[in-house]
Amino acid sequence: MKNAVILALLITFATPFTGAPAWAQTSGKMGANMGKNMDPNVASSALPPQSFSPLVETGAGTVALAVDGLRLTLNDGQIVELSGIEIPGMNEMGAADPSNFPLQAKQALDQLFVKDKDIILYQTRDKDTGRVNRMGHTLAHVVQKPGNVWIQSYLVRQGLARVAPTLRNPELADQLYKIEQQARDEKRGIWADGSAYAVVKTTEAINPSPRFIVAEGTVVKAAIVSNRVYLNFGDDWKKDFSVGVEPDVRRALARAGIDPLQLQGKTLRIRGWVRDYNGPFIDLETPAQIEFPDGSKPLPAPGGAFTVEAPKNPETDTDQRPNAGMDEDSQNDQQAPARSGPVRE
Template structure:
């Protein structure tokens, strides 16, 4: 099995590199229709401000967080917050795409976050028809896939676009700041605590204890990298027909925020955080 992304049951499939490239090469409107048939589409209004590569402001004052993606971050008034590499470039690209243009919003999950921002997919009329902004940013290597357990629509084709951009070394994928990290280098991962990372490695041991599933990437669980699947996420995996316990020995890619609890670890809150690259 190669490059399997663990999405919801209707999207579960084996995804080869050729399939990734084919999906990513489709037009943005086509991919939107294929990936997001259940989006609730509503008029958005005119974009009057682009805050960064994944956040816009509409003419009625609503702030829209472009769900499903994470662009390089900017300080935006936060004292001591560093500008991530390619942050200004991502903002400039999104401005060229959306600023002073009328957009439509597509909702596929939770609609508003705790900050009052709209959580939506954004579509704008382009020279060749409707353009899906998230897909375009990911395809250029100016954003990466960033998902939530309560907002899981449209991810399949965003993963495909990201895979092609990463293989081609586009945008952020050419910068070491965004490199895929090695699970076998826990000391280096500890240095990335507090950062959102993609981590690849082979699962040495998969076990369930105290209502959690632990995917251990080394023999010393208090020192080596671990991915932890909490009880609510275990239910999501089960609903997808996937048992993470069978992945012992598999080469996988995990994405999420790195913390330091008995060594570096990432908490998995939903299946899309885990991609299976090979099972031996």
């Protein structure tokens, strides 16, 4: 805890002081759109009513300080991490973004908790999964009292955070997606013109360097090999954007009413950590990573049929080959890789 407090103090003291709210300040290097897109009045009155029924209320506390844009230290020493969202630049390597969204998010929390510091915690219903990360920090959706401000939605609405559901914390993604779309429509924060974090189109070249992205495009081909489904978003699977779906995720998709093999021809918005595997590639970990911009969902096969057995003749059955139909002359079938890359619990 001592190190967390020291880190928070260093960040606070490094923040320039002006008469304007601290979280709304922007550095001289920020794009012209950044400051004007901030709205200090966006609070519970500007956010739609939310349902926390997928979660359970597990406790309450009083905020001592914001360690950064994702973590709060409570008076009892507990560190709470905001689940279900991520802040661009906070977990990425490479050149620093002059917009400095991690600092802006921290300043937003500083301003929000100047007076009303009491909070309520909502966590996963399974007390053994998704409530604590590897650092021992509490993972939760946080609501500020007495204004009933849902902190995750507050940061997303300001354009300071993106929705980032994980395998252990997929809840409330649908609600946050609607709020994120509002911020995107109004070009707030990370969605401002010229931002490095705009939605990437799968028809354009996508840098496969490891980082969190939001990609949108139409599935050109859905194929299965060795129990793994591949969603290919281009004609050349060796360089175009693709998504991999493991059997356990495919079962979770079926429970959510989605058959990944029926996604061909569908326009999707996919988010997650991209990596280089025959071009830019995302490993799907939860159905919550998929958005359907048109509001539709492909239904499972009639009768709930759902096959996950490994194919018997993958060499002769072209439908069982990875990216089948994408490159019929290729002799180098794509092999299902182990999941890798950054993981945020």
